[in-house]
Amino acid sequence: MKLCFLTCAVMLALPGAGASAAPDAEWRGLLDVRAVDSDAGRSFLDSGLGKTRYDQNSPRLSIGQAVLRGDVDVLDSVSASLELSADQQHRGIVDVREAYLSWNPVPAGAWKTRVKAGFFFPPTSVELDYDSVGWVPKRTISSSAINSWIGEELRTNGIEWSARRLGRYSGAPYDVGVLAAVYTGNDPTGTLLSWRGWSISDRIAGRNDTVKLADLPVYRPPNGFLLRQWRDIHPFREIDGKLGYYVGANLNFGTRLELAALHYDNLADPQVVKDWQYGWRTRFDHLSAVWRPQGAWELSMQAMRGDTIMGRNGVGLDFQSWFVLASHPLGPGTAAVRYDRFSTSEHDLIPSDPNNEVGYGVALAYDWPLAERLSLMTEALLVRSDRPARSLVGEAPVQKERSLTVSLRWTF
Template sequence: MNNYPKSTKLISVKKCLAYSLTFMSIEQVYAAQLTPYTNLEIKGGVTLGASETQANSWYDRDSGQLDSLSGLSLADSVFSLDIATDSNFSYKVHGQASENTESSLGVTEFWANYRPITSSKYRHNFRFGSFYPSMSLENNDTAWTSTYSNNFSAINSWFAEELKVSGLEWSITRPGRAFRSKYSLKGVGGLFIGNDAIGSIISWRGFSLHSAQTNIGDRVYFANYPSLQSGALVRQPNWVNPYLELDNRIGHYLGGHIKHRSGAEVRLYHYDNNGDPLVVKHQQYAWDTRFDTISLFYPIAKDTQFLAQWLLGNTIMGDNAVNVDYRAWFSMVSHDIENYKVSLRYDNYDTVDKDQLAGDNNNGHGEAITLSLANQVNSELNLRFEVTGLNSFQANRADLNQETYTKDAVYQVTAMYRW
């Protein structure tokens, strides 16, 4: 997260543009060294934005729940490196250049895949590293970005900030074709360490809509609410590092995928970081966070898709110092017209304060509509116009002498080039 005011953002822009140009040159500089087993994909560009917001965004240590960058800025530029081998192992690395993260350049995911070859019709896959569990059907593009919009839904914006497991995942797939069935089934299980502080940012800031993926090891900052670093929260700063291992306990998640041969798909996951909320290390509490999520993709027609996702969970920190129920959902319709894609998404989210700690009200609610119109000019260049309108309530904004109810909007025009 940027540790400086907006007046010095130009320095960050220049740095990020330099990093972006570095990304753009990687393929050309190292092309001769890339083997037949290696594939590098790069996506980068710029955004012209304007915002109508009450406050600056959380990454400027304020309470805004939308990206408040105005003028010309670096679009979240990403790369994906795939490395195959002659064995059953393969490797993947995702990274980015971004103005809305603590490090302007960083790695967002990396893992090793092991796919054993057996005589069974069932397919096994193991992956080990730091990555997002495959809960999202919205984030379907390079390095966990989306083809539908620049800004992710509130659910997947939160995942981009705080959800990243470091561990081992095993999946077993029953391919429909191999069993002469219309349905393919997959079961997923994961064990992980770290991700102990997940729950911090939605408890105080609430949900948000953006495309900022936290780099591995980075902090995420938010407003310095008066309730922090005082009283029962005296040891809690206004930032979270979601990747730290604090309590020496192992978390887990379980998932199931059902996919019809038409392309329709449902994914169901249960996540539990198994955190000990009484442990405090490195200025961070180990939150006890768990949730369930369901994702749906349904092809209404050849060129029209419907997507939806639901999230329901709870997070606890300290001796019930913070206890928050949270829920969120979105639905989206996307339609392709020749080289154009138009997507319309509605988001709804709530955080419900269940603790009795005075002076720290975590209640919040929001509704947002996002309209995105993209033109695939050619195989490399994509132009997109996008607008997001958000009506939100966050009780603790009153502690910052801000209006608790706000109506915010962000307008963006983005040019994205793919190598």
């Protein structure tokens, strides 16, 4: 948290320091206005166990994303970045998505290194448009189940080191990279995945965000087994004072083929409780690939498998998910289709708290550029899931959720 506050202070102080002290920050933004028609039951944002952001009671017109990002060069090789977001479905409306310092020393040879310190996303998603702002997908409106979870429950609040060996310096047809990070503040990671399950949405949590869980009996007074757990989840709290870590590697053959792998472990103590939040020991392995064959096709894939535990195996489950996304230019725009599979499998000591689920999702999207900084995207989304815990709150265990969303995106 201190690193986040330091970066914010640097960003806010530099523009007023005078032109002789430092250049002004470069500000960019994204405004996403959308219309939605959905037949889904109660959304997880309304303390339900639905899988999508919008349900049949959601406003038909809303602001999907409002993002403002500032970047400034502090020194010749040091920069600061701050990203703010706003919408009516977040606590406090305006929040911090990222705030970090980045050191990019001039490479002395084939290796190029970077150090980031602050509050930022782990390098996982292959769905993003890295030339734009906001952690939003490029080809669809919703994110895959994997990246929906990462956007809600994972953030690096620490230091990440990465190095890349550029193949052009050695005559190799590929670039290879490695990375490692240590962080705090991800101890509740796994709470949403266990008691709410996977989601397929584009909701991205801010630094101070909260989510209210469904009113499940396991933490409901007076007879719940876990009465020290509140329904309000703060995903980026530090609970046990221990550092977590992740390590990864990537291999790129130009822009034709990109491969990456990551191992994540928050090393949380699952028996520590602080501020009505348990620590969850959560770890996973993650693989991704992007292939761009001839003919303007782009094929993306991500896969994740891991486990999480809370208490003395009071809640414990294995989780896995994967998706494949294909896109190709069609007419004036780009068409895309994504297929998701996701599941959780419990192995804990409270049979009255079922956390198993299995499901899939299909998204069909079309992105139509209207002008240089204006585009219109349409997405039809179907999510089918089977979660027995829904019967505990009066919902059908098996649900099919359908939505049609039209998004008008303006970048500036």
